[in-house]
Amino acid sequence: MKLDSVWVRRAGFGLLGIVLLATFAFVVVRTGPFAPVRVTVVTVADGSVTPALFGIGTVEARRSYLIGPTAAGRVLKVHVDVGETVKAGQLLAEMDPVDLDERVSALDASMARASSAVSAAEAQRQDAQARRQLAAINARRYVDLGEKKFVSASVVEAKQQEQTSADAAVTAAEANLAGARQDIARLRAEREGLRQQRQNIRLLAPADGVVTARDAEPGSTVVAGQAAVRLVDPASLWVKVRFDQGRSAGLAVGLPAEIVLRSRPASPLAGKVVRLELLSDSVTEERIAQVAFDSVPSGISLGELAEVTLQLPASQTGPVLPNASIRQRGEQAGVWLLRAGALQFVPLRLGSASLDGTVQVREGLQAGDRVIVHSEKELAADSRIKVVESIVGKGA
């Protein structure tokens, strides 16, 4: 009985010790630096990747108009407000004409006076012509009388001189008349010029559009070239997209695009690249392209942020990898190849990549190779590994 009790105790104690030691051994092996690194593995398969380009941009108008005076002045009236639709030729705003109207009236008065001057010159000419007629008749008569020796030669010569003077007076009167007429033409041209200036301070819409800004109110002074009203053509909205230079290979005009506006993230819009700018932004290292909507949505605002995804044609079939498996070793990109339970770093030449994280391998791997995708730690060639289904989640 006594002996039994000792043995039971001894067995119990021993069992406890074994459990404790086993747990200890488990803890030492499974945690800390002696634990194997858990990894996930993928078998390289042949496939093709559909590369896509991703960029962000803002909605802008292809055609926008700044309407302002060509000379400094004060705004008299602004007839439109932001958001109004206007037609080509519609009066948008007027500048203060200051003295333009008065100057036109003055010219009108001058022209009236000039036509009076024409009438006077006309009358003077008729008078001179009458005098010339009389002088001619007198001269002819005295020449006859002179030949018949009724009058002296000096009287005849005096009458002939009278005729010559009358001729000159007619020429002078005719020149006067022409001058008065030219004066009218000059005044008319001047008046036309003023009328043009008067028209020029009426600011008209150059095309159909929507008013986006009303920068000056009546009474404010603007300088030449400063906009009083801004217009855009709502049919010409597009997205100015910036693509990272490092990920812009394949960018071309005509690529189909998916545009996601910040205001409606759930409903992407279709579009396509319509212009590719030759100049890229050297400071931000981005390329700039304009993407037009297939049909411009209503209620869209200018300056809105948009995410644009361009689909490029699919690459040729070849081995593909998830990009999480790519490791950088200095300047060399490669993968950890699992071959017969041993790890080996294989440098790769990579091809195009898709947005969902698939990368094409140009050189270095074949279909069927097993490579490490995820790992708990940085790997080395002598790392002890344990292949698991997934590191985070169920396996953790």
Added chain:
Amino acid sequence: MISLAGRDILHSWGKFVFTGVGLGLLIGATLTMAGVYRGMVDDAKVLLSNSGADIWVVQKDTLGPYAEPSSLRDDVYRSLRGMPGVARAANVTYLTMQVKQGGEKENASDVRVMVVGFEPGQPGEPGYLVAGRRITRSHYEAVADVRTGFSLGERIRIRRQDYTVVGLTRRMVSSGGDPMVFIPLKDAQEAQFLKDNDAIVNERARTAANPALNRPGVPGLLEAIQASQTTSRSVNAVLVQVQDGQSHEAVAEPIRRWKHLQAYTRAQMEEILVAKLIATSAKQIGMFLAILAVVSAAIVAFIIYTMTLGKIREIAVLKLIGTRSRTIAGMILQQALGLGFIGFVVGKISAALWAPFFPKYVLLEPGDALRGFIAVMIICTIASTLAIRAALKVDPATAIGG
């Protein structure tokens, strides 16, 4: 020969084991404290390793980017790439902030993280992932450390943008132990340097109120000034990788001298982080560790002493029947060492079990465990000498109720 110690332990093994377990939990706490200290230093070191850099180039006369703020123009890296011995150079930004989990939900909790802006494929990128994929879009994607609690596909909000978590990584922490969230550099620059909407609107109004900047005769001047105020063209550091076979210091020196920037090599950076940044908190933990070790040693000694005193009657009987002092001393020493061993094993197991639940990293080094084991054994031996002295002084007459 029968083992006296073994028989005695078997006699009251429940008491013995429970004492050992209690002691073990105390030792576990001490080991954990050592682990906390090691984890702190390790956090600083993995921060440097994970950045993948050989040289950190930061603003002149600063200890940036981790220990002090540093700000550089983001085109500096181009001139650095042309320096002799430089293999790769990449911009990087670091910003510690609260990130909302679950987008804009009402009950969204926030997590303290270090947001890292990096260039894909360049130094500063996370070296390995534990789930998901790397960033493929140039905007609005993020890779998060698992410690953030974010899961794949989750939308997180950083300042004014929502980001989708596409990949998870592990052990990517700041020197303070905050988990990292990696986002594309341009987004990170915006998050760091672009102000919130109210501030921007206020700033615009302030500029417009300045008569020197808002002149009636110069249309467009105000707009130009306001546009220039909202740029974000700065980064915190440039990470440089040195060509194979080049001395790091030899590459760093010309950068300091000719580019008028501060360049730290790995060794200098480690010095900054370990000796300067975490120095006081490490000393704090170290002090606590020392006190805990002393207290543990005292408790072990008292336990063994009182355990022996509890058996004083039995020892007297042993003496009465003529047991040699050596045997009695051996019994007490063996028990003390056994207790220490159980304590150490339980301590090591408990420390390993509860370490993962700590909010910050706890690094249990085998070297520390070995040192701990030796210390426990020495303390037990010293403590048992006290008990042995008491035992040997016992009068055998006590056994017969004297």
